[in-house]
Amino acid sequence: MQVSTAINKQSVALRDKVERAISSVGTLVLGKPSQIRMALTCLFSQGHLLIEDLPGMGKTTLAHGLAQVLGLSFQRVQFTSDMLPADIVGVSIFDQSTSAFRFHPGPVFTQMLLADEINRTTPKTQSALLEAMEERQVTLDGQSHPLPEPFFVIATQNPNTQFGTFPLPESQLDRFLMRIELGYPDPEAERKLLAEGHSRHRRAPLAVCIDQDDLEAIRTECQAVRVSSSLIDYLQRLVQYTRESPQFAYGVSPRGSLALLQCARTWAYMHGRDYVVPEDLQSLLEPVVGHRLRVAEQVGGHGSEALIRQMLEQVDVVG
């Protein structure tokens, strides 16, 4: 029996490009194909990505690689505690020759912005960036300056337990579509990394695998991925669980469940399906929902990760 997956030739070529992009970034960030796939899913779903991990785990490298394979203009801002909003969005300077204020755009005017160690700066500066993320424009002195299309932010942050961090409030965490962690590389990948040594820094930038037209096409195809009523039932059971279980201080918002569904469509597309299956939701639940939940205080000692795993075990897939 022929399984209908409705893949035409153009789709095959597109998906091929996606696979090439993944393996291409994989030469830069060794041994993390699933995280790369996850990051691309986030970008294809038009969301911003938060990478949370210890310093030196390859967060910045990953962001670099993604910008290169997507062929996007790239800016990097290293956040520090003394930064001001103007350092990001730009300033208006009085030009004596024209006797008028002239806007000097800041680093935010780019297609891909790497906000490094976003939680080391003050909430004031954080919020300036986060406004740009949400509105995709910058307003200064009453004038709006639209940001380029597409516009992605990849923010990295250190775990909140480290010194000198200003944890992002829940409302701002919610702006990020996904939060992923990289984790230590496995021994094999690390060995390769050590063997290559300094030669890695001198290599040429990665070739562009997906141009902007491809990106547009991928987004269109993702929107066409089907979502059955059984799947929505399952999604609702998961969301309901977070709202009812005493283990969570509060549950997933409708924005959160929309985000989960959106990512699941892209994830299904990237796995060559034109419909979403429960496995997609299960793989994405932690990265999409994890940072939107707060663990209730009575449940001391459990991270949201463990609780989400437990939730996946308890919520029945088959209604």
Place this chain on the structure above:
Amino acid sequence: MKAVYQLTRPALLWQLLMVVAVLLPHSLRLPWWLPLMTFGALGWRLWVHLGRTSFPHWSVKFMMAVTAGIGVIMSIGRGNGPELAVALLFAGFSLKLLEIYKRRDALVLIYVAYFLAATELLFGQSLLHALYIALVLVLITAALNSVYQSERHPDFWRPLRASVRLLLPALPLMVVLFVLVPRIGPIWYAPLAQEEARTGLSDTLSPGDVSRLTGSSDVAFRVQFDNGRPPPASSRYWRGLTYDRFDGRRWEAEADRSPFESPRSDSGTLLRYNMTQEPSGQPWVYALDYPVAAPWPLRMQANQTLRAPAKIRQRMDFALASRLSSDSFQALTATQRARYLALPEGGNERTRALALSWRAQDDSTEALVARALALYARAFRYTLTPQRLGDDSIDDFLFDTQEGFCGHFASSLTFLLRAAGVPTRIVGGYLGGEWNPYESYLVVRQFEAHAWTEVWHQGRGWVRVDPTAAVAPERIEQSAEQLLSSQPEFLSDTLLSPVRFGHIGWINTLRMRADALNFVWHRWVLSYQLRQNDLLQKLLGEVTLWKLALGLLIPFSLVLGWVALGLLRQRRPKTKDPVDAALLRLIARFESRGLGRKPGEPVGRYAQRIALERPDLAPIIGTVARLYEQLRYAEGGEPQLHRAYLAAVRACVRQL
């Protein structure tokens, strides 16, 4: 302070409800101000909850604790251990109300509440007590549940439902443990104050004494006959003790140390019965005239009465046997003869003269007794409120007032016969009893207290002579109630006793039924240890350790299995959808082979796992999973897809 530990509104209300429920039965026993203090603390706490005031300062709490402690000790006194301990606990419990704010405080309160509920059983163990305490346990457990309720979804009734659900499966286990677990005697015993000062017969009898008892409808004892039928009303004489020594005003029971020898010949049918005696504060045990033998640890005395080794302070059960008639006797020793003839040196001269004149005419015992009874029948009147008697009480009674009740008649007859040289004694006990048809037992109440005489006949032994019968034969033939109800003294202590309303049919039925229920409760629950052996033997045959262990294990596994089944059932909801139903049937088949699906396991991943475990099924289960995915998630609605799926499921079941 972490806000999340704060109690929710339903939790707080449950705490308060629990406090009231625990307090209620204790409140009559506690010093009057203690319940008031509890309600004050309750009100204060509610006021805090409503935001009208704040929690008291620690110094205020300290002052209240010290004052309450001293107050309790002063009002109760240090003599009454258990009452004092309970009252102190209660004072602390009430004051703790002013501190409950967080979960930890509530837990302290709840655990103490469990303990306080249990202490109620120190003071009463009736069926009503037990039922009430069971209710209180449900409430306390609900309070415990409410403390752990999610703060986001406070629901007032859910803790109660959870509590009932938790306690219900414990019920059969409780019954099993109760029936099977061997009983060990109490490790300690604390006397409770109200055990003293019981009503009942005392070891002295002055003629007016018995009427004191007619004011009370308290139960003296209950009797269950082995043959299920009561003896006729005229032979329901319950003997407790004999009064042998007269000092001119009152009769005293004097211990006769010589042992009782069993009768020479047995005549009359043997009547076996179970005597359940209420606490009397006295050592004697009542038995139907005439008891045959004394079961351990009772002792049969020379005057054919039964005596317990210690005062009866709690309800006790004895298996006794009696004969209604006894023509057997043992000869009187010289000491005994002297004892039953002894009179004070002087006084009551007119009676003595009368006795001597009778004796001069005819000195046979029969004739003397007959003359005395004839005298009573001729001129005397039965009343509970006789005139007061002077110093020579017997003379006054016999010649002047000529009215009285059993005590007067018995003591005058005894005096008269002793003066005439016939050994005579007064027997104290009860006459009558009310038959309860619902559980087939006889209830004997305090107002049925009676005194009669026994006269020594040469060659026949002790013969019962009841002078009251000569005056008021209805006292013997009818119930004491019918006779006494016209007397103003009757039941004067208990104005609202249901016995008073015995003539109203439905009240009487209700009263009998309630009494029967209590009797069964006592017989099968409170004094179950007496019957445990017999019952277990009936149930299990020979009682062995492994049978007992099995008897405990099987019900436990049944209950736990039932609970587990309930949990499993909850997890696997029934579905009407044919696609899901087919899948669930298939999974059920796998489950019986130890390859069940975990709830969070998607069908695709489950199929992969099955394929690993059963490589032979890999292709077909893979097809099932793929088709299921198509039907469910790709929304492939084609009928042939549907048919292919069902066919694949069937094929998979076959290959299994």
